[in-house]
Amino acid sequence: MITIDDLRKELELIKDKPKFQKMLDFASILTSFFEQENIKPIVVGGLSVEIYTRNDYTTHDIDFVSSGWDRFDQVLREIGFTKTEREWYHTEAELAIEVPDNYLDGDYDRVIELHLPNSRKLYVIGIEDIIIHRLEGIFHSNPEDDVDYEWAMRMFLIHKDDNIDLDYLINEAKRTKTYQIIEKWLELG
Structure with a gap:
Protein backbone atom coordinates (compact mmCIF):
# COMPACT_ATOMS: atom_id res chain seq x y z
CA MET A 1 0.00 0.00 0.00
CA ILE A 2 1.27 3.45 -0.94
CA THR A 3 0.88 6.08 1.77
CA ILE A 4 1.09 9.85 1.93
CA ASP A 5 4.57 9.42 3.41
CA ASP A 6 5.56 7.31 0.39
CA LEU A 7 4.46 10.15 -1.90
CA ARG A 8 6.58 12.60 0.10
CA LYS A 9 9.60 10.28 -0.05
CA GLU A 10 9.14 9.83 -3.81
CA LEU A 11 9.14 13.60 -4.30
CA GLU A 12 12.43 13.79 -2.44
CA LEU A 13 13.95 10.95 -4.49
CA ILE A 14 12.96 12.34 -7.89
CA LYS A 15 13.43 16.08 -7.41
CA ASP A 16 16.83 16.12 -9.13
CA LYS A 17 15.92 13.85 -12.05
CA PRO A 18 15.48 15.24 -15.57
CA LYS A 19 12.05 16.88 -15.96
CA PHE A 20 10.47 14.21 -18.20
CA GLN A 21 11.63 11.33 -16.00
CA LYS A 22 10.52 13.19 -12.88
CA MET A 23 7.03 13.75 -14.32
CA LEU A 24 6.67 10.11 -15.40
CA ASP A 25 7.87 8.77 -12.05
CA PHE A 26 5.66 11.04 -9.99
CA ALA A 27 2.62 10.56 -12.22
CA SER A 28 3.05 6.79 -11.88
CA ILE A 29 3.26 6.74 -8.08
CA LEU A 30 0.30 9.12 -7.92
CA THR A 31 -1.60 6.75 -10.23
CA SER A 32 -0.76 3.80 -7.97
CA PHE A 33 -1.82 5.77 -4.89
CA PHE A 34 -5.17 6.79 -6.35
CA GLU A 35 -5.90 3.36 -7.80
CA GLN A 36 -5.99 2.10 -4.21
CA GLU A 37 -9.05 4.35 -3.84
CA ASN A 38 -10.61 3.22 -7.14
CA ILE A 39 -9.64 6.48 -8.84
CA LYS A 40 -8.01 6.02 -12.25
CA PRO A 41 -6.10 9.13 -13.38
CA ILE A 42 -5.48 9.32 -17.14
CA VAL A 43 -2.57 11.38 -18.50
CA VAL A 44 -3.74 13.84 -21.17
CA GLY A 45 -2.45 17.11 -22.58
CA GLY A 46 1.21 17.97 -22.97
CA LEU A 47 2.65 14.99 -21.10
CA SER A 48 0.76 12.60 -23.38
CA VAL A 49 2.18 14.47 -26.39
CA GLU A 50 5.64 14.22 -24.84
CA ILE A 51 5.17 10.46 -24.36
CA TYR A 52 3.90 9.90 -27.91
CA THR A 53 6.65 12.04 -29.47
CA ARG A 54 9.25 10.13 -27.50
CA ASN A 55 10.31 13.17 -25.51
CA ASP A 56 10.63 15.54 -28.50
CA TYR A 57 7.82 17.74 -27.16
CA THR A 58 8.34 19.39 -23.77
CA THR A 59 5.60 20.25 -21.32
CA HIS A 60 5.71 22.01 -17.98
CA ASP A 61 2.97 20.09 -16.18
CA ILE A 62 1.17 16.79 -15.70
CA ASP A 63 -2.46 16.91 -16.84
CA PHE A 64 -4.79 14.20 -15.59
CA VAL A 65 -8.41 13.54 -16.38
CA SER A 66 -9.82 11.92 -13.28
CA SER A 67 -12.65 11.67 -10.86
CA GLY A 68 -11.81 12.55 -7.27
CA TRP A 69 -10.78 16.19 -7.76
CA ASP A 70 -11.34 16.92 -4.06
CA ARG A 71 -9.14 13.97 -3.13
CA PHE A 72 -6.41 15.20 -5.50
CA ASP A 73 -6.62 18.59 -3.83
CA GLN A 74 -6.36 17.10 -0.36
CA VAL A 75 -3.47 14.73 -1.15
CA LEU A 76 -1.41 17.20 -3.18
CA ARG A 77 -1.71 19.90 -0.52
CA GLU A 78 -0.80 17.35 2.15
CA ILE A 79 2.47 16.51 0.39
CA GLY A 80 3.53 20.11 -0.12
CA PHE A 81 1.89 21.30 -3.34
CA THR A 82 0.40 24.79 -3.44
CA LYS A 83 -2.86 25.37 -5.30
CA THR A 84 -2.79 28.16 -7.86
CA GLU A 85 -5.67 29.11 -10.15
CA ARG A 86 -5.57 26.04 -12.38
CA GLU A 87 -2.92 23.75 -10.98
CA TRP A 88 -1.01 22.53 -7.98
CA TYR A 89 2.71 23.35 -7.85
CA HIS A 90 5.52 21.87 -5.77
CA THR A 91 8.32 24.42 -5.59
CA GLU A 92 11.16 22.16 -4.45
CA ALA A 93 10.39 19.35 -6.92
CA GLU A 94 9.39 21.82 -9.65
CA LEU A 95 6.30 19.81 -10.53
CA ALA A 96 2.93 21.15 -11.64
CA ILE A 97 -0.24 19.06 -11.79
CA GLU A 98 -3.59 19.95 -13.28
CA VAL A 99 -6.86 18.01 -13.33
CA PRO A 100 -8.82 19.95 -15.98
CA ASP A 101 -11.75 17.54 -16.13
CA ASN A 102 -13.22 14.40 -14.63
CA TYR A 103 -14.36 13.07 -18.00
CA LEU A 104 -12.14 11.91 -20.85
CA ASP A 105 -13.06 13.54 -24.15
CA GLY A 106 -12.14 10.41 -26.04
CA ASP A 107 -12.57 6.66 -26.02
CA TYR A 108 -11.81 4.99 -22.68
CA ASP A 109 -11.19 1.72 -24.54
CA ARG A 110 -8.27 3.38 -26.36
CA VAL A 111 -6.51 4.51 -23.19
CA ILE A 112 -3.16 2.75 -23.03
CA GLU A 113 -1.52 1.28 -19.97
CA LEU A 114 2.12 2.33 -20.11
CA HIS A 115 4.49 0.25 -17.97
CA LEU A 116 7.54 2.17 -16.79
CA PRO A 117 11.05 1.06 -15.76
CA ASN A 118 10.15 1.88 -12.12
CA SER A 119 7.70 -1.09 -12.21
CA ARG A 120 4.72 1.24 -12.10
CA LYS A 121 2.27 2.25 -14.79
CA LEU A 122 0.43 5.20 -16.24
CA TYR A 123 -2.82 5.41 -18.12
CA VAL A 124 -2.44 7.61 -21.20
CA ILE A 125 -5.09 8.98 -23.57
CA GLY A 126 -5.14 7.09 -26.88
CA ILE A 127 -2.93 8.40 -29.68
Whole structure:
Protein backbone atom coordinates (compact mmCIF):
# COMPACT_ATOMS: atom_id res chain seq x y z
CA MET A 1 0.00 0.00 0.00
CA ILE A 2 1.27 3.45 -0.94
CA THR A 3 0.88 6.08 1.77
CA ILE A 4 1.09 9.85 1.93
CA ASP A 5 4.57 9.42 3.41
CA ASP A 6 5.56 7.31 0.39
CA LEU A 7 4.46 10.15 -1.90
CA ARG A 8 6.58 12.60 0.10
CA LYS A 9 9.60 10.28 -0.05
CA GLU A 10 9.14 9.83 -3.81
CA LEU A 11 9.14 13.60 -4.30
CA GLU A 12 12.43 13.79 -2.44
CA LEU A 13 13.95 10.95 -4.49
CA ILE A 14 12.96 12.34 -7.89
CA LYS A 15 13.43 16.08 -7.41
CA ASP A 16 16.83 16.12 -9.13
CA LYS A 17 15.92 13.85 -12.05
CA PRO A 18 15.48 15.24 -15.57
CA LYS A 19 12.05 16.88 -15.96
CA PHE A 20 10.47 14.21 -18.20
CA GLN A 21 11.63 11.33 -16.00
CA LYS A 22 10.52 13.19 -12.88
CA MET A 23 7.03 13.75 -14.32
CA LEU A 24 6.67 10.11 -15.40
CA ASP A 25 7.87 8.77 -12.05
CA PHE A 26 5.66 11.04 -9.99
CA ALA A 27 2.62 10.56 -12.22
CA SER A 28 3.05 6.79 -11.88
CA ILE A 29 3.26 6.74 -8.08
CA LEU A 30 0.30 9.12 -7.92
CA THR A 31 -1.60 6.75 -10.23
CA SER A 32 -0.76 3.80 -7.97
CA PHE A 33 -1.82 5.77 -4.89
CA PHE A 34 -5.17 6.79 -6.35
CA GLU A 35 -5.90 3.36 -7.80
CA GLN A 36 -5.99 2.10 -4.21
CA GLU A 37 -9.05 4.35 -3.84
CA ASN A 38 -10.61 3.22 -7.14
CA ILE A 39 -9.64 6.48 -8.84
CA LYS A 40 -8.01 6.02 -12.25
CA PRO A 41 -6.10 9.13 -13.38
CA ILE A 42 -5.48 9.32 -17.14
CA VAL A 43 -2.57 11.38 -18.50
CA VAL A 44 -3.74 13.84 -21.17
CA GLY A 45 -2.45 17.11 -22.58
CA GLY A 46 1.21 17.97 -22.97
CA LEU A 47 2.65 14.99 -21.10
CA SER A 48 0.76 12.60 -23.38
CA VAL A 49 2.18 14.47 -26.39
CA GLU A 50 5.64 14.22 -24.84
CA ILE A 51 5.17 10.46 -24.36
CA TYR A 52 3.90 9.90 -27.91
CA THR A 53 6.65 12.04 -29.47
CA ARG A 54 9.25 10.13 -27.50
CA ASN A 55 10.31 13.17 -25.51
CA ASP A 56 10.63 15.54 -28.50
CA TYR A 57 7.82 17.74 -27.16
CA THR A 58 8.34 19.39 -23.77
CA THR A 59 5.60 20.25 -21.32
CA HIS A 60 5.71 22.01 -17.98
CA ASP A 61 2.97 20.09 -16.18
CA ILE A 62 1.17 16.79 -15.70
CA ASP A 63 -2.46 16.91 -16.84
CA PHE A 64 -4.79 14.20 -15.59
CA VAL A 65 -8.41 13.54 -16.38
CA SER A 66 -9.82 11.92 -13.28
CA SER A 67 -12.65 11.67 -10.86
CA GLY A 68 -11.81 12.55 -7.27
CA TRP A 69 -10.78 16.19 -7.76
CA ASP A 70 -11.34 16.92 -4.06
CA ARG A 71 -9.14 13.97 -3.13
CA PHE A 72 -6.41 15.20 -5.50
CA ASP A 73 -6.62 18.59 -3.83
CA GLN A 74 -6.36 17.10 -0.36
CA VAL A 75 -3.47 14.73 -1.15
CA LEU A 76 -1.41 17.20 -3.18
CA ARG A 77 -1.71 19.90 -0.52
CA GLU A 78 -0.80 17.35 2.15
CA ILE A 79 2.47 16.51 0.39
CA GLY A 80 3.53 20.11 -0.12
CA PHE A 81 1.89 21.30 -3.34
CA THR A 82 0.40 24.79 -3.44
CA LYS A 83 -2.86 25.37 -5.30
CA THR A 84 -2.79 28.16 -7.86
CA GLU A 85 -5.67 29.11 -10.15
CA ARG A 86 -5.57 26.04 -12.38
CA GLU A 87 -2.92 23.75 -10.98
CA TRP A 88 -1.01 22.53 -7.98
CA TYR A 89 2.71 23.35 -7.85
CA HIS A 90 5.52 21.87 -5.77
CA THR A 91 8.32 24.42 -5.59
CA GLU A 92 11.16 22.16 -4.45
CA ALA A 93 10.39 19.35 -6.92
CA GLU A 94 9.39 21.82 -9.65
CA LEU A 95 6.30 19.81 -10.53
CA ALA A 96 2.93 21.15 -11.64
CA ILE A 97 -0.24 19.06 -11.79
CA GLU A 98 -3.59 19.95 -13.28
CA VAL A 99 -6.86 18.01 -13.33
CA PRO A 100 -8.82 19.95 -15.98
CA ASP A 101 -11.75 17.54 -16.13
CA ASN A 102 -13.22 14.40 -14.63
CA TYR A 103 -14.36 13.07 -18.00
CA LEU A 104 -12.14 11.91 -20.85
CA ASP A 105 -13.06 13.54 -24.15
CA GLY A 106 -12.14 10.41 -26.04
CA ASP A 107 -12.57 6.66 -26.02
CA TYR A 108 -11.81 4.99 -22.68
CA ASP A 109 -11.19 1.72 -24.54
CA ARG A 110 -8.27 3.38 -26.36
CA VAL A 111 -6.51 4.51 -23.19
CA ILE A 112 -3.16 2.75 -23.03
CA GLU A 113 -1.52 1.28 -19.97
CA LEU A 114 2.12 2.33 -20.11
CA HIS A 115 4.49 0.25 -17.97
CA LEU A 116 7.54 2.17 -16.79
CA PRO A 117 11.05 1.06 -15.76
CA ASN A 118 10.15 1.88 -12.12
CA SER A 119 7.70 -1.09 -12.21
CA ARG A 120 4.72 1.24 -12.10
CA LYS A 121 2.27 2.25 -14.79
CA LEU A 122 0.43 5.20 -16.24
CA TYR A 123 -2.82 5.41 -18.12
CA VAL A 124 -2.44 7.61 -21.20
CA ILE A 125 -5.09 8.98 -23.57
CA GLY A 126 -5.14 7.09 -26.88
CA ILE A 127 -2.93 8.40 -29.68
CA GLU A 128 -5.88 9.05 -32.00
CA ASP A 129 -7.70 11.12 -29.37
CA ILE A 130 -4.71 13.31 -28.49
CA ILE A 131 -4.09 13.98 -32.20
CA ILE A 132 -7.73 15.06 -32.59
CA HIS A 133 -7.53 17.21 -29.43
CA ARG A 134 -4.49 19.04 -30.76
CA LEU A 135 -6.21 19.66 -34.10
CA GLU A 136 -9.41 20.88 -32.46
CA GLY A 137 -7.42 23.46 -30.55
CA ILE A 138 -6.01 25.05 -33.71
CA PHE A 139 -8.76 24.81 -36.26
CA HIS A 140 -8.68 28.09 -38.19
CA SER A 141 -7.83 29.36 -41.67
CA ASN A 142 -4.08 28.53 -41.53
CA PRO A 143 -3.76 25.52 -39.23
CA GLU A 144 -0.28 24.67 -40.54
CA ASP A 145 1.01 27.85 -38.87
CA ASP A 146 0.05 26.61 -35.41
CA VAL A 147 2.53 24.71 -33.24
CA ASP A 148 -0.17 22.20 -32.19
CA TYR A 149 -0.62 21.30 -35.86
CA GLU A 150 3.07 20.40 -36.05
CA TRP A 151 2.90 18.19 -32.95
CA ALA A 152 -0.29 16.46 -34.07
CA MET A 153 1.33 15.73 -37.41
CA ARG A 154 4.51 14.47 -35.75
CA MET A 155 2.50 12.07 -33.58
CA PHE A 156 0.64 10.87 -36.66
CA LEU A 157 3.86 10.31 -38.63
CA ILE A 158 5.63 8.57 -35.74
CA HIS A 159 2.78 6.15 -35.07
CA LYS A 160 0.93 5.79 -38.39
CA ASP A 161 2.54 2.46 -39.20
CA ASP A 162 2.35 0.86 -35.79
CA ASN A 163 -0.60 1.58 -33.56
CA ILE A 164 -2.98 4.16 -35.00
CA ASP A 165 -6.46 2.93 -35.76
CA LEU A 166 -7.00 4.88 -38.99
CA ASP A 167 -10.71 4.09 -39.19
CA TYR A 168 -11.28 5.52 -35.72
CA LEU A 169 -9.04 8.53 -36.42
CA ILE A 170 -10.87 9.30 -39.67
CA ASN A 171 -14.30 8.95 -38.03
CA GLU A 172 -13.29 11.22 -35.14
CA ALA A 173 -11.76 13.73 -37.56
CA LYS A 174 -15.02 13.85 -39.51
CA ARG A 175 -17.02 14.19 -36.30
CA THR A 176 -14.84 17.07 -35.09
CA LYS A 177 -14.58 18.71 -38.51
CA THR A 178 -10.80 18.27 -38.70
CA TYR A 179 -10.87 15.65 -41.44
CA GLN A 180 -9.45 17.88 -44.19
CA ILE A 181 -6.21 18.06 -42.17
CA ILE A 182 -6.03 14.29 -41.63
CA GLU A 183 -6.89 13.76 -45.28
CA LYS A 184 -3.79 15.75 -46.34
CA TRP A 185 -1.62 13.59 -44.10
CA LEU A 186 -3.10 10.40 -45.53
CA GLU A 187 -2.26 11.62 -49.03
CA LEU A 188 1.40 11.93 -48.03
CA GLY A 189 1.54 8.16 -47.77
